[in-house]
Amino acid sequence: MGSGPSLLHREDIHVVIAGGGYAGIQLAKSLKNKARFTLIDPKEMLYHNVGAVRSCTEPGFAKRILMPYAPAFGQNFKQGSVTAINAAEKTVLLSSGEMVKYSHLVLATGSTGTFPGKLPDEMITVAEVTQKSEAVLKLVQEAKKIVIIGGGAVGTEVAGEIATDYKDKEVTLIHPRDKLVNGESSDAFQERLKEVLQGLGVKLVLGERVTNLDELPTDRVETATVMTDKGTEISADLVIPCTGLKVNSTAYKDSLASSVEDNGSLKVNNLFEVQGTERIYAIGDCTNIPETKMAYRAGMHAELLAKNILAQETGGTVKEYKPDPFIMVVSVGRKAGMGQKGSSLLPEFVVRMVKSRDMGTGRYWKEMGQKPPR
Template sequence: MGGSSSNLRDKHVVIVGGGYAGTAMANDLKEKCKITLIDPKDSFHHTIGGLRALVEDGYSNLIFIPYAPTYGESFQQGKVVSIDTTAKKVVLETGDEISYDYLVLATGTTGHFPAKLEFSVTDSSKAIETYNSYFDKINAAKDIVIIGGGPVGVELAGEISTDKKDKKITLIHSRSALINNGNFTDKFKKRLRKGLQAKGVEILFEHKVSNLAELPKDGSARCTVKTDKGSQVEADLVFVCIGLKTNSSAYSEAFSGKLDEIGCLKVDEFLRVEGCTDVFAIGDCSSVDSQAKMAYKANRHVEVVAKNIQLHADKKRLEAYKPPFTAICVPLGRTGGVAQIGNSFVAGNAITKIAKAKGLFTESYWSNQGQKMPTNRL
């Protein structure tokens, strides 16, 4: 195990959560010490490519990357139900216990499809069936309503309007501008709005859906979406792209006094859970950057925590986390989109297509996992 101190080589790091942050952490540490990556699913879910899978036939087979070929016996499929910080162990739903020297919590968020899959879907073949069923539902629908103008809602509207030009798409957003969280400029938000409207997407700003609980979320029946402003929109298919919640089920009891108002773990400047020296929180479940959850910020969390685990093992001073500069790239389908880099630079279709929209980093994530992306999508 090259590139590590002898002190770290003797340690066991347990990582709970195999999403973007968790797998990046596992990949950083797997040659430096013993690791165990725990996740309920059998595969890494490349959610960045998930919206493309709703409109491109066969793409769903590319967005699930199996853990086993990458991690072998270092991967444990299961759900963590409790954590004992005194005994330094995590307990799985099966009753199995796994001891740790360092614990990294990367449990992410939960929410409605297509932003997230249901907890019960742990088999990638079943997950692919879910995507394929919605591919068919989109093809069959004439009127589609998307609730929520954050990144998922905006990108979904862009994907459908680009590939399925015969669909009437209405995006309903409770705020006055798209993607309102984060330090994004009015120019960026305006170009997103114009980009969607140019593709024929109708946007209802400052409208809140008033009958959300009554709407079928599975496309099983045509329905009427009602808003607090009196608008009514007929829909064959409704996508709910709001309401992401922190997935705190693994740690809510063990760290009940260390959660913020949305269930994220409060961390210190070194990204350790408050009051702990050997437990870290990264990605969406960390209170750092909690108002603007983005993969590139989670990658910075990983860099800092991986370094701090080694520094702690060597009994050296830890490194404080510093947030990276603002950056966001929002595809509006495969042909382009809008990006903001830094506090003011806004780019359009050409840069966004090259940077993200064309490939959605799918092949890169297969490569990150040490695997080759399949060429056969059937």
């Protein structure tokens, strides 16, 4: 934030940030030394899920995607879960029973989904996540025929990682749509992405939905048959579900029910203000902003909101958020990647440099003000 306005002298200002994902940590970083804030998250660390797919294939990589909050934010971090909001009293209730008062509340609760793309709710420590990651890695190493269900960004990247690092595996990717990753991507993007995956030996089964997921081995290596609604049968000894994400609305779905969309996202305006509330904001994946949800966009939300809060309280001018053109960056193993911005494809070497090489781990350790483990 440079030498801009500061609210540290204002005892009446306390920004509470619910959620320590990409939006939450960027907001906390932007407010650090500028205003009193508390970052609240049930986990003890940022789970860098952008890089989590590589922990499925590379021994030791799990420790590079787990970035502790305490060294970054000290006493401004509180481990806990927000379960209710009292907008009239300007307080949030934690699962521990503790009440935290705020002047500004920012909901950055993100989304939920299947591992490795997202963490199960009960996994809150570095040790627990490391153990889970290593267990998945061991299954991948033992399996011979791996079927990945879901061809969004996570499923596509998992397929690319396994096919790159373990060329002896038979990898099949099943997706209910004809387009991988994102339906807004161009035909040229799709053609090149499929070409790269198939060049690695990945078998693509598109436009078909798995019908027997509940019966398949997802936590062990065991021979099974994956069945689709088109009658396709695929032999597997390990199934990795990478199905769609859901908005994480637990913190606010009851307290702010009138401001919640049917899918759980919060209705916000271009200043990130939650509809029908005062001094309550939402950023990142839990908003209803019509754009592709991405880590870098969550960071953009946070940076602008921090500037607006400071400006609002010091007589400055606030600025509205304007969504960027469509953008998508997909890693396909450590040596390949595809990207699109607007209608144009990004140079593949650029994608390899900014993402595929280290899955952004170096950047986010730096964002957290720490050095990555060796």
